[in-house]
Amino acid sequence: MNKQHLYLQRSQDMLWLTEDEQDNLKISYRIRDVLFEEQSPFQHVMVLDSYDFGPMLVLDGVVQTTSADGYIYNEMLAHMPLSVHPAPRRVLIIGGGDCGVAKEAAKYDAVETIDLVEIDEAVVRACRRYMPDVSGGEHPDPRIRHHYTDGVAFVKNKQGAYDVIIVDSSDPVGPAEQLFSTEFYRDLHSALNEGGLMVCQSQSPIFHKDVMMRSWERIGKLFPYIRMFTAVVPTYPGGLWSFTLGSKRPLPAPEDIRFDKEARYVNENVLRASFALPAFLEKLVADRSAQ
Amino acid sequence: MNKQHLYLQRSQDMLWLTEDEQDNLKISYRIRDVLFEEQSPFQHVMVLDSYDFGPMLVLDGVVQTTSADGYIYNEMLAHMPLSVHPAPRRVLIIGGGDCGVAKEAAKYDAVETIDLVEIDEAVVRACRRYMPDVSGGEHPDPRIRHHYTDGVAFVKNKQGAYDVIIVDSSDPVGPAEQLFSTEFYRDLHSALNEGGLMVCQSQSPIFHKDVMMRSWERIGKLFPYIRMFTAVVPTYPGGLWSFTLGSKRPLPAPEDIRFDKEARYVNENVLRASFALPAFLEKLVADRSAQ
Numbered sequence: 001m002n003k004q005h006l007y008l009q010r011s012q013d014m015l016w017l018t019e020d021e022q023d024n025l026k027i028s029y030r031i032r033d034v035l036f037e038e039q040s041p042f043q044h045v046m047v048l049d050s051y052d053f054g055p056m057l058v059l060d061g062v063v064q065t066t067s068a069d070g071y072i073y074n075e076m077l078a079h080m081p082l083s084v085h086p087a088p089r090r091v092l093i094i095g096g097g098d099c100g101v102a103k104e105a106a107k108y109d110a111v112e113t114i115d116l117v118e119i120d121e122a123v124v125r126a127c128r129r130y131m132p133d134v135s136g137g138e139h140p141d142p143r144i145r146h147h148y149t150d151g152v153a154f155v156k157n158k159q160g161a162y163d164v165i166i167v168d169s170s171d172p173v174g175p176a177e178q179l180f181s182t183e184f185y186r187d188l189h190s191a192l193n194e195g196g197l198m199v200c201q202s203q204s205p206i207f208h209k210d211v212m213m214r215s216w217e218r219i220g221k222l223f224p225y226i227r228m229f230t231a232v233v234p235t236y237p238g239g240l241w242s243f244t245l246g247s248k249r250p251l252p253a254p255e256d257i258r259f260d261k262e263a264r265y266v267n268e269n270v271l272r273a274s275f276a277l278p279a280f281l282e283k284l285v286a287d288r289s290a291q
Numbered sequence: 292m293n294k295q296h297l298y299l300q301r302s303q304d305m306l307w308l309t310e311d312e313q314d315n316l317k318i319s320y321r322i323r324d325v326l327f328e329e330q331s332p333f334q335h336v337m338v339l340d341s342y343d344f345g346p347m348l349v350l351d352g353v354v355q356t357t358s359a360d361g362y363i364y365n366e367m368l369a370h371m372p373l374s375v376h377p378a379p380r381r382v383l384i385i386g387g388g389d390c391g392v393a394k395e396a397a398k399y400d401a402v403e404t405i406d407l408v409e410i411d412e413a414v415v416r417a418c419r420r421y422m423p424d425v426s427g428g429e430h431p432d433p434r435i436r437h438h439y440t441d442g443v444a445f446v447k448n449k450q451g452a453y454d455v456i457i458v459d460s461s462d463p464v465g466p467a468e469q470l471f472s473t474e475f476y477r478d479l480h481s482a483l484n485e486g487g488l489m490v491c492q493s494q495s496p497i498f499h500k501d502v503m504m505r506s507w508e509r510i511g512k513l514f515p516y517i518r519m520f521t522a523v524v525p526t527y528p529g530g531l532w533s534f535t536l537g538s539k540r541p542l543p544a545p546e547d548i549r550f551d552k553e554a555r556y557v558n559e560n561v562l563r564a565s566f567a568l569p570a571f572l573e574k575l576v577a578d579r580s581a582q
Contacts, residue, residue, distance in 0.1 A: 030316065
């Protein structure tokens with residue numbers, strides 16, 4: 001491989017990807033091979049076969065998900081709302097181009113349609129082809145309907161169309177910033193039917209406290225029931241990651257959550273335990289709720 | 292600062308530490324200042340003030356603990372055994388030179404003595420001086436007794452001397468490898484009195500599965516009661532970290548654990564929830580138990 005690749009460096013005959021996203025922390029992954037590389041209309045898309053994490057999806061030089069740990073995030077984001085909702089028939093996923101959340105959602109017999117709104121077709125194509133462990137491969141469940149369009153626009157004027165909406169966004173920089181805005185949350189609220197609920201990733205409680213609390217407050221103003229849960233996401237900065245549930249129906253107590261699907265990370269105890277917030281986080285959330 | 296520092300590189304007038312421990316993953320931390328640097332008889336010891344994680348303890352160029360997240364690990368390692376044991380009077384900590392576990396153990400009124408056996412006095416001195424958030428500072432609780440000697444030798448011939456033993460080891464490479472050996476676990480078992488229990492960190496369930504399972508089997512052969520729990524340790528590879536409890540007394544069900552101390556990460560729910568193992572880990576542990 002002598003071709004020059006964007007974002008990759010060769011050093012002593014080894015190929016490396018160094019993430020340049022953060023000013024004061026650099027993570028470099030040793031790469032075995034470039035499986036996919038394309039400049040889409042939206043971003044630079046790669047799937048890199050890494051030594052430590054297997055195939056990884058890399059957008060504009062930043063690792064998004066890996067075969068070694070992507071299942072943790074995808075399972076938590078999919079199974080929490082789908083276990084909490086008693087009869088999830090119509091599901092909307094915004095973002096989630098790696099198709100992992102859709103793959104997990106397809107495990108529910110009650111689910112009739114899964115609208116997957118990812119703006120970048122190249123991401124979906126790359127993951128379906130080169131990250132089958134994460135995406136489910138090239139022959140997806142027929143209930144999954146791909147919409148290659150902007151999620152923010154798609155969700156407008158969808159009054160009461162969904163039981164569950166899952167926001168699988170990237171970090172709130174650039175276009176993804178809108179996915180953390182009050183207006184967007186308001187559109188989600190309208191797009192949910194009477195007993196509907198939404199979930200979003202709400203960043204690291206350690207390194208993005210402000211973003212996390214802003215989401216918490218905005219969702220809390222719109223939905224009568226709100227709850228935070230956490231999971232470990234090894235390749236995200238800080239490892240500990242927060243998720244926020246906003247619901248129009250009362251949420252079950254953790255110990256009443258049931259789960260009977262096959263999964264690698266999630267089981268019934270893990271879903272229940274994920275509501276046990278670390279002391280500093282419980283305090284943060286309680287302080288703001290009291291305001 | 293124009294001095295040359297071991298393990299540090301200067302690039303475009305910025306100072307960086309790059310961990311060289313792993314072959315295929317390099318993490319580089321931007322450093323504000325070198326607070327402490329000394330070649331001890333055992334290792335190269337630094338406390339570096341980093342931009343993202345505050346002061347960090349660095350041994351032979353590898354980050355051991357940071358002010359931003361060290362409390363998670365220290366609180367889990369201290370509060371689990373001390374909450375599970377009904378009357379922990381005599382506590383032994385092996386390793387733990389950052390003094391964080393000892394600081395947490397001193398929160399229990401029942402505790403009469405805390406023997407802290409760290410071979411390297413320079414580590415203790417550096418952390419007490421430059422990482423007071425982690426160590427508790429330069430005026431420690433008088434129940435803490437420092438022993439600057441080899442933990443493996445110290446614990447031999449201590450028949451029934453302790454209620455709780457906490458093994459705060461580094462990775463099982465070099466001298467720390469002994470802290471994962473059957474012989475060492477046997478000595479711990481002897482050093483515990485009748486109702487005594489031990490806890491050790493047992494590495495990452497994702498990246499060090501073999502080490503983790505070897506500890507699990509070895510401890511399980513010696514102690515009638517054994518249980519695994521997990522926590523997030525942001526600056527450790529993989530984020531998700533495993534801990535193993537071995538006990539001579541029956542262990543309480545998670546929902547019967549009580550906790551009433553002030554802490555930043557640990558609370559009663561977090562202690563209970565930490566026994567909810569991810570699906571793949573529960574399966575691993577169950578498979579081996581069944582053999």
